[in-house]
Amino acid sequence: METAEIARRFLAFFEKNGHTVVPSASLVAEDPTLLLVPAGMVPFKPYFLGQRTPPYATATSVQKCIRTKDIEEVGKTARHATFFQMLGNFSFGDYFKERAIPLAWELVTTPVEEGGFGIDPERLWVTVYLDDDEAAAIWRDKVGVRPERIQRMGMDENYWDMGVPGPCGPCSEIFYDRGPEYGAEGGPEADEDRYIEIWNLVFMQYERGEGSGKDYPILGDLPQQNIDTGLGLERLASVLQGVDNIYETDIIGRVLAKAAELSGTRYGDDAGQDVMLRVVADHVRSAVMLVGDGVRPGNEKAGYVLRRILRRSIRNLRLLSGSDAFHMHELTAVSIDAMKDIYPDLLEKAAMIHGVIDAEEKNFADTLRSGTALFNRAAERTRAAGGTTFSGSDAFQLHDTYGFPIDLTLEMAAEQGLKVDENAFDSLMQQQRDTAKRDAKAKKLGNADVSVYARLLDTSGATDFLGYTDQEGEARVLGLIVGGQAVDVARAGDKVEIVLDRTPFYAESGGQLADQGTISVDGRGTADVEDVQKPLPGLFVHRGTVRSGELVVDDPVHAAIDGGRRASVSRSHSATHLIHSALRNALGPSTGQAGSENQPGRLRFDFTADRPLRPEELAEVEEEVNTVLADDIQVRDFQTSLDEALKMGALAMFGEKYGDRVRVVEMSDYSRELCGGTHVPATGRLGVVKVLGESSVGSGVRRVEAAVGIDAFRRLSKESMLVGQLSEQLKAPREELPERIDSLVSRMRAAEKEIERLRAAQVLQAAAGLADGARERAGVLLVAHRAEDGATGDDLRKLALDVRGRLDGDRPAVVAVAGVPKDRPVVVVAANKAAQKRGLKAGDLVGVAARELGGGGGGKPDVAQGGGTDPAAVDRALGAIEARVGESA
Template sequence: MKTAEIARRFLAFFENNGHTVVPSASLVAEDPTLLLVNAGMVPFKPYFLGERTAPYDRAATAQKCVRTVDIDEVGKTARHASFFQMLGNFSFGDYFKERAIPLAWQLVTDPVEEGGFGFDPEKLWVTVYTEDGEAEAIWRDQVGVPPERIQRRGMADNFWSMGVAGPCGPDSEIYYDRGPEYGREGGPDADEDRYIELWNLVFMQWERGPKGDTDILGDLPRKNIDTGMGLERMAAILQGVDNIYETDTLGAILHRAAELTGTAYGDAEETDVSLRVVADHVRTATMLVSDGVKPGNEKRGYVLRRILRRTVRNLRLLSGDDSFYLHELTRTAINAMGEIYSELETNAEMIHSVIDAEEKNFADTLRSGTSLFQRAAERTRAAGSTVFSGADAFQLHDTYGFPIDLTLEMAREQGLSVDEDTFQSLMQRQRDAAKRDAEAKKLGNADPGVYSKLLEGAGTTEFLGYTDHESESRVLGLLVEGQSVPAAREGQQVELVLNRTPFYAESGGQLADKGTIAVDGRGVVDVEDVQRPVADLSVHRGTVRSGEVALDDRVHAAIDSQRREAVSRSHSATHLIHSALRNALGPSAGQAGSENQPGKLRFDFTANKALGTTELAEVEDEVNTVLSGDVQVRDFTTSLDEALSMGALAMFGEKYGDQVRVVEMSDYSRELCGGTHVGATGQLGVVKLLGESSVGSGVRRVEAAVGIDAFRRLSKESLLVGQLSEQLKTPREELPERIDAMVARLRNAEKEVERLRAEQVLQAAGQLAHSARECGPARLVTHRAQDGTTADDLRKLALDVRGRLGTDQPVVICVTAVANGRPLVVVAVNKAAQEHALKAGELVGIAARALGGGGGGKPDVAQGGGSDPEAVDTAMRAVERHVADTQ
């Protein structure tokens, strides 16, 4: 039975039994404490915690999930996976054990021709929580499972909680016996390799306190059901294969990877591990990109980048070459998963664009990272150590995207270990900082549950800002330092929830409104930011300027209208730029982010190469042509299907409801958008593109000024051009040629100066060779070159002097210079010196440490540097002492 058919059959069964089929939520979690959805129940968590009322009593889903805690274990076993799908049925205070257990048994054991999965009841075992006699009785007396195939297990195996105070309860699991060839008799208690878990039924019946699972406070007022059936595991059993990597979806990717790299699955464990990593990670990356995640250096983007780079690394281990395979493997993943998730086909061009660009970018990283690793390894050996610095490993990983597993492997090849404790400590520090930053913006000082309770108690905030800049409102919620308070006084930082507001909450790239909330005759709050920490709840953050504000106060809310109008102009400009870019580059130029500020904007879009000056000029010209036509800007609400059929663009990865707002500018631009806009394009005045740059793999950015800001920018540039024209005595239109000629002459002059300086440095070689003196077992030359001498010239000088002194006896050359305020040192030794244990890398390390820095290189020549130019002579003396002390 194919994976897609298993999911379809599961959902159809529960729909026929009164459940609402809820489409899979995006992998991008709404819960601000999570980066990604990591369990099937996550989208329903607010309902289980009582923060929101579920819109249905029963639900069933096939939920996409990603877990990255065990990412390093992926591939090493046949069961670990970073992406998986969880089938589940849920009851929110409707039915409980007496209904959930028979439903599960019916679906699992009903014949295939009747819509079930057709399992032989004689091969099924059940586990229950050791104190849950109620569940055991239902399995035994109502369903008919023999008592000898029901096993009681403790809290570690059959008890569930969210890990925080809230709902908890026992669970019951269904296991399938694969037969004696897989292990010992005796049920799940005896061997969980032979007896495989099919389904976990969680019975939320108690409330847990903050101390742990044993801190049971009492019964929940409404008992809930949360079940989870792993789709991949079920597919492995129903398809008669030993593990999830041999199922139809993952197997298709794995075998295509083997075909492309000229390997075979099952031939060698090392090869199998890499093929499993590739299969899992390609599928995970495809699903993440489809849900709008882009590779980056933090949060979800970092997860995606790490997954893709592990994939490339393993592909190169398999193939032994630098070929690009991800485009073909991504196509295979889209085909394999498209039957369940049709949006993969819709987003295919975008997915390919992002993943292809990251693969190419990482190829460059591997080249540069290998060079950086080599230099760091040489410094390690030069310092007499066999432990590669954890700080160096972190820098390679964090700054250059070099995978830690690659650093570990390369270190082992060179006889080095890696200080993994320091590396992990630095990684954890970075994760903690990123998590704090992510939560701070949306949550301020409050726990997320506080906002959910406000929403539950006060209801949604009505937004009036499309038509009104002021409103009479009422204070429904008041927070100070994350805690609900009855009133706030002058000078306090406060968060207010109003029943209705003209303030736009930051969303869709548009910055929040600023303004004031005034209590008649009693106080004023300066609003500095507005956020939606939970859906449909606007939280106004600011400072009580004077007086006080209290719950239930009637207030007058007013936004800064001039600022709003400037932001609206910028937002409308992003829509025009988006259309112009698509016209120039094709439909693959999709929006990848934006920020609309007063008078300026940035717009991120997907593209595999930079835009040339001519292309930028054409985009700018097209946008301003539309402005001059004064096209009317219209917005309206319609169904999502109707909007898409009209050609409205949806932001890639964004989540939309059944009803959406469409903003259109004639036929030129039509997008789904919740932001504020101008009434006609002529109100933008002028749009000036300020430049284009890269912000990540496959993502480019244009920045622009709008309206009066654009005019001022143009005016300033015109004045600057006029001044250049006057100073160079050249007409404006001839300035580019004149400046090109001046720059060319300057570069030629700099090259000549550099040549003369290099010649001057090398002219000293003969005299330096004559100055060689006996020092220990070697002839030694130490020399400080003139300031400004480059490291390359120092190296040439050292090698020249070494060559003049011959090979008959040991020779050590140590030359230094100060360039741009930083000291440099180069050490060269001949083979005879090396035989006396005088290694260039070790000597340069001695000198570099005296300079307050580091260095390394080969045994015959090495270079380094430092931060203290006053220590140059000290560094040379340190080298001399070491040579003198050598026997």
């Protein structure tokens, strides 16, 4: 039975049994405590925790999941994978064990021709929690499982909780017996390689308290009993398709076979190669699904997960094939085709997915070249200094600058017999995260618990948004939040979050910044609104400060936005749509929006592209947009169904969630997008759009920034004034300025090179005198010289080598030259072969000097370079080298 058919049968069975079919949520988790969705129950977590009221009593889904905790085990075992699909049925207080258990057994054992999975009951075993007599009795008496096929297990195997205080309860699992050839008799407690778990039924019936691991108190019964089940789609597919592991099932197997073909290997011939092929197959499929859900490669959060698995697959492919060929496009195509029956939207996103993955493969090829060179230099320094540990700072630079996942650095270091200082690397990573957190602190939702918002939403309903037609209006205060807690009164000076029954304020979303303005109670108080967010769908939260008086829950208030600011932001948002269309016209339909920000008078628009725009292309985009402005096209918005909007060609932003009804914003046939933002009534209202530049913001993602309206005019006016000043100063017409400036720059560079040549020659002129003045120390010819400040590190190196070459080659000789280029001290040491035989190695001597300078360094035994932070210590550093030479006797 094909994987897509298994998923279809599961949903059909539970829909027939009264469950609402819920589409898979995005892999990008809404839960702020999670990065990506790791389990099928995650989208329903607010219902289980009582934070929100579920819209249905029972549900069923096929949920996309990602887990990278055991990424090193992927390919090595039959069951580990980064991407997997979890089939589940859920009850929110509707039914419990007495129905969940028989439903599971019915679906698993019903013959295929009658809509079930047709598994022989004689191959099934079940487990229950130690003291769960109720579940055991249902399996035995209601379902008919023989008592010897029901095994009891402890908390580690058959008890579920979220790891924090909240719902918990016993589990019951269904196991499939693969047969005696896979292990010992005796059921799951005897051998879990032979008996594999296919379905876990969680009975949420208790509330747990604080504790660690499985050591926590049970506080009592939950107000309602819930059901959460999870059946691994890929694992069940391996059972029903009669294969040994998930990598040989119909979907992953197709990707694996293509990887073997492209790499010139054959699956099954070599155990090591088989592991690598499985890694490639799993990771490519995972990458396709992540990109399809809007994730882009990066160095943080979900972007780092995507980059890590992509780069692991690319490197494994290159190791398998022994070539630098680009293969990800073909593997991506196979993966999309294999998954399209379950996720048809992948076909619509195919061009986008290809663009992102192809760009990352190209980017990683460049990274491997430059990053490997940096790695090799750092590894050489480590060995030259006699060390065996690759520094954490070098590992961090590889990660931060070159995008090397730490596991790749660990792998490459191990190949060269080195360890990596992971503690130092982790410390640097944490410093970077802490900085990012400080920068983002108090942004968006403040510190209120989401349950505070959930209670307001449940009791008062969604906020009525008036902002498409009104810039001010009357409203009523439904809730006030101060310091994360709901309060009845907010007084002057309080930082407050205000929830109204209706509002003209636009809440930040879709790249458009929130409105600002005031909320006031006649004669009693006023609050300045600085930001508006939607922590839950439909709930507008106005964040600001009570300027005077007080606001009280149930107060009638007057809400008014800053109309000038709204108009300026709306112009930017409309300009963003126009730039999107112009970019698609210039680069093709695979160019898609990857993010945006619309602020007063200025915008930035991120889009997918595998190369920078040429200057002439950027100029054409700007001209096309301003032509549309001159045509003064009417801007129209309307509501329709999602299917109808897509049929008429409306663009949807990947990663966004849309309901059955959507709002379309169109500018004739030039631009048509799904959008909830505010816009100008006609394109002529934008005045002028000035593109400020184009740049890279990540692998496969570019950014255009532009000024709009009066801000664009001011920019153009300023640039015109600057051009005029340059024209006057250079005594050249405006149209001749590029050639004139180019000529001046060329002459300046030539002069700088000549100055550099003369200065280097001057430094080297000292070589003969330094060689003649060499002193003998413990039988070693020694030159310890401080060069004039300003000499570069390259100058110092050339001088040291020149002096060494002038000394008697048969006698041990050491040359140490130090200087302070650009306010940072540098020392270079050169030692001839005779000195090296005496144990005087350049790398060791540089280390001695660098410690005095407050830094480090290293190199080969014949020449090495180091530096530090203390320019005043140069003479001490040279003295330390002289002392070490003196000790060599």
